[in-house]
Amino acid sequence: MKKIEAIIKPFKLDDVKEALTAAGVIGMTVSEVRGFGRQKGHTEMYRGGEYTVDFLPKIKVEVVVPDERAGKVVELLTAAAKTGSIGDGKVFLSSLEDVVRIRTGEHGETAI
């Protein structure tokens, strides 16, 4: 199993959700997060003064998929989240040891 964590632009969430559900991903976890990458935030104006917003608001999407589908899902996710401008975010792919469905106690891929 693979765990995919994607940091995306907040307004891309719907596109990403649609792309992943169309690809058969049946569940996902989404959280509002803040952070920065190479661009180190951006500046805004208030009453004629500039200030830097260091931590930009982003959305983190977490999905777990069987190994064989991970590549396809990452590909779809990346395409859906892409705008081509800076700040599009990142996708992290990692191996996952186990999953437990709390209600039934099932383990592994059947629990996804």
Added chain:
Amino acid sequence: MMPVSQKLNEGGIMSIVRLVSFVVLLAASAGASLAFAQTPAPAPAAPAAVAPAPPPSKPDPAGTATGGIGDVSAKTAGKPTVEELADFVGHNRVAINFVWVLVAGFLVMFMQAGFALAETGFTRAKNAGHTMMMNFMVYAIGMTGYWICGFALHMGGLGPISTLGGTGVLDHEFVITLFGKEFGLFGLKGFFLAGSTYDVAVFALFLFQMVFMDTAATIPTGAMAERWKFSSFVVFGFFISMFTYPLFANWVWGGGWLSQLGKNFGLGHGHVDFAGSSVVHMVGGVTALAGAMVLGARIGKYNKDGSANPIPGHNIPMAALGCFILAFGWFGFNPGSTLAGADLRIAVVAVNTMLAGAAGALVAMFYMWIVYGKPDPSMLINGMLAGLVAITAPCAFVSSFWAFVIGAVAGVLVCWSVFFVERTLKVDDPVGAISVHGTCGAWGVLSLGLFADGTYGDGFNGVEGTVRGLLYGGGSQFVAQIVGTLTCVVFIFVASYAFFKVYDLAFGMRVSPEVELEGLDVPEMGGHGYPEVQGPGTLVHGLGHGAAKPAAVMTGVMATERGH
């Protein structure tokens, strides 16, 4: 509980019809009994009033037949004598003025809500409860202080209230004599509205003047927000409503010495301030300056090299709504200051007021757009307020053209002033109160001395002739405006600074840095303004363990705390 729609479906159409007819019958019978209760009310002058004119037997949808000679109180119904008619007309005129003064006062009262929203929107979420409650409690505190002695010091020597029936019970002004002229300093009638001031005209005047005082009292809370101890604010609320505001207001509106500059020294009509650019707004703005200076800047506002960091407010929509509510309340503030609904100049006053507000917002928008690249919302909001503040003094005396100009100048002035206060004076004013109310208040008072066009104000402050500014041949009026402005700045600044400084040395006015960084809501008020956003989540509360330390407090901070 059954949803309404379901109820209706069950009974079908017939039940609706029955319901409607029942309501109509009920209303009709209530109306009949009300009419019965009202019609026999005798005029006090003619207790033996004979049978009143019968109420119209037919409905009057056009409204042309309702009201007529039968409504004039007369010994012989329908045949009033000339005296009876004149008495009725006079009573009616004063009644119109009473209703006008009271309704205008209610509008001004609502400006408290505008201030509360504007100031809270312009400050950070972690202080929302504290900022809101200062604006909320100043209404209660100020009113109490004003009732105790503020009103008496302010209006106790006013003399007859001409538009409200000429009641002359406010007749005791404390006066000193200098250069052979009398200088009224404060009134001495009307403490607790007791004794001979238990009078309808005095009460109407009290309501109207109280909400004005409260406007002045709530202005400093914006400049001093986000670091002011609530206890210290409470004491201040009494101080301004009982002493500083009433004294200066007496000098201008209560028959005091500034209003007599014309009579005594030939300076125009004395210091003229129609609705309070100086009395209300400058008093608030200058007090705000003194308070913000004593308190010092918020942590993170200034860097070590002295440059300023913006600390954005947490809710621009809230601030904009507050501004709109203020603009709405201003229709009570300025037109109401005629104290007479029968004075038809109110139309000019109302139009001038709205024009100046529009001009202020418009010019501030273009100024910020051109100079800083974007039409900054916070400055547009302050631009409209600046225009409204500036037109407050001259609103009754200028043409619409000058009203627009006065507002437009205020729109630029407020931008300059905000940057001057922030970058040159290095005084931290979170909402811009010093600039909006102090600077633009001064501009408003002076603009009256320039642009008053002589179409209104005959006999104002006991001086014959209409009010004329410098451009219309009234140079001495401009001098009177300068004297009034300087008096306001010097007296209010010195008195307020002394009060704040002494209080600060004795008890401390400012919260600790820890409290300031965490936000004043919990340490000062006991709870967050937005508990679900900032505090431990509601789920944690629901479990009843009080488990989580409110770690979210620090992440809820909207602005970055830099520079320290």
